[in-house]
Amino acid sequence: MKVLSKAILALSVAAVFGQQSMAQNSIPKDYLSKEFHAGRRDALRKLMPANSVAVIFAYPERVFSNDVNYVYHANPDLYYFSGYKEPDAALLVFKDLQGTGDTAFNEILYVRKRDPQQEQWTGRRLGVDGSKSQLGFKRVYNSNEFSKMPVDLKKFTTVVYDNLPDAAGGGLQAMIKSFKTKAGVKDIDKGLITDVKVVMSYANTHNLEQIIKYLKPRMQDDAHKNEPLLQQISVGMDSVALEGVKAKLKAQYGTSNVFTEYTTALRGIKQPEEIALMSKSAQLSAIAHAEVMKAIKPSMSERELEGILLYVHKKYGAEDEGYPPIIGVGANACILHYEENNETVLNNQMVLLDVGSEYHGYSADVTRTVPPTGKFTEEQKAIYQVVYDAQEQVINMCKAGIKYSDLEKKTGEVLAAGLIKLGIINDAKELRTYYPHGVSHHVGLDVHDKGPYAGNLEAGMIITVEPGIYIPAGSKCDKKWWNIGVRIEDDILIGKDKFTNLSADAPRTWQAVEKMAAQSSIFDGAKFPPLK
Ligand code: GLY
Ligand code: MN
Ligand code: MN
Secondary structure, three states: HHHHHHHHHHHHHHHHHOOOOOOOOOOOOOOOOOHHHHHHHHHHHHHHHOOOEEEEOOOOEEEEEEEEOOOOOHHHHHHHHHHOOOOEEEEEEEEEEEOOHHEEEEEEEEOOOOOHHHHHHHHHOHHHHHHHHHHHOOOOOHHHHHHOOOOOHHHHHHEEOOOOOOOHHHHHHHHHHHHHHOOOOOOOOHHHOOOOOOOOHHOOOOHHHHHHHHHHHHHOOHHHOOOOHHHHOOOOOOOHOOOOOOOOHHHHHHHHHHHHHHHHHOOOOOOOOHHHHHHHHHHHHHHOOOOOOOOOOOOOOOHHHHHHHHHHHHHHOOEEEEEEEEEEEEHHOOOOOOOOOOOOOOOOOEEEEOEEEEEEEOOOOOOEEOOOOOOOOHHHHHHHHHHHHHHHHHHHHOOOOOOOHHHHHHHHHHHHHHHHHHHOOOOHHHHHHOOOOOOOOOOOOOOOOOOOOOEEOOOOOEEEEEOEEEEEOOOOOOOEEEEEEEEEEEEEEOOOOOEEOOOOOOOOOHHHHHHOOOOOOOOOOOOOOOOO
């Protein structure tokens, strides 16, 4: 329906429906509580320096096509600190109380204005009153009042904020413009800032080669060319030199990185309410994978498997997927983030399914690799076993106090030994040809969640363990291995002296996968009329 017709119809129905009750009968009760969000704001305040304010904006809305937007996804940081999920919003968290007496405040939430006509078309809005009653904020204004903010941002020693979206429309654009003036924000090249943050947050001597590979094509633009610190990073640099460069980057870009530092520290350790939601998201995703194992047939398509996974997600109340589902058979399994999912017949090649739900904001990240016949061939089984051995050994290392980078080290050792034994490589140095990604990342409100990578694992972290081997056609090994791609990925909660595999309901050993595949599925025999 076009915007114009929507608008005309809206005017005519507004009189009838405009003020109708917005009550709903039965919605989930396990959302994060307002006390959780308030606690996170207090934790943020503790990290902030004296006389500072943190400002967090909503993500902009994005066009899907013409007058239809993508389903809106909240900025996870804004959601984490406020619970607010709508566009055109901003949160200000002050280190210290502003003002005195009964009217003193230490936070302000700006929200999308309520509008009965629009709400009839595009859904309910929480508004000022709802944000007060449901989210527990005392100071809430409509976002069109941002420019009249009752605080002078120039008086703060530090204004903490993230990259500002550059393609914002509507109320958000006006707020960002006003914020830049109020806080005296300078424009820094966004791509450069992103890459500086990648180096500051992730670079270590083990992954330097990958980081340089990632930076190389980006180093051609003017902003990068004019940044000598990034130019200094080189393969083989020792940790003292690398930390020196990181310290200088921090001194230069520190203010733009403190928001990332604070949110990385906070979001990297999950609170009990988050662990409960992550457990649900991972478990229901694992159940979906188990159902696919039961339902899969050589005559099925990649898209059909996607449908089964999504059906199970919705059955358990997951709103979304944490990332576009990756369902690739044979050669497609060797494309790490393959998203087309348009192969119509699986035949007998293995299918890699990397699919995780998003449940109340929390994304699971689960991968299984399954033979459509229900039985692995000898070659498939051999590669699968190498990947499984690496995953099993790395999962068993997971507990507080283990160095994060040791997980990668162990993965490399086990995978290389396995591939050498099979005659696929001769030397561990060749491993990267077949294992081009990392073994782990934090997972939570983002599938690649914020969290520290430099030090040790800590209790409350949730990380993936996801070794993989991918052997595309044309690889320098016996043809019998070609077009086999295997990844096994689970979501692991780190405990003080143990781990919990949150996605353990999806079988992992080849024997357990075959056993699950032998079971019947509710999707067996599903038949629909042919299209005319
Ligand atoms: N699903 C994306 C990843 O495994 O990192
Ligand atoms: Mn992952
Ligand atoms: Mn994944």
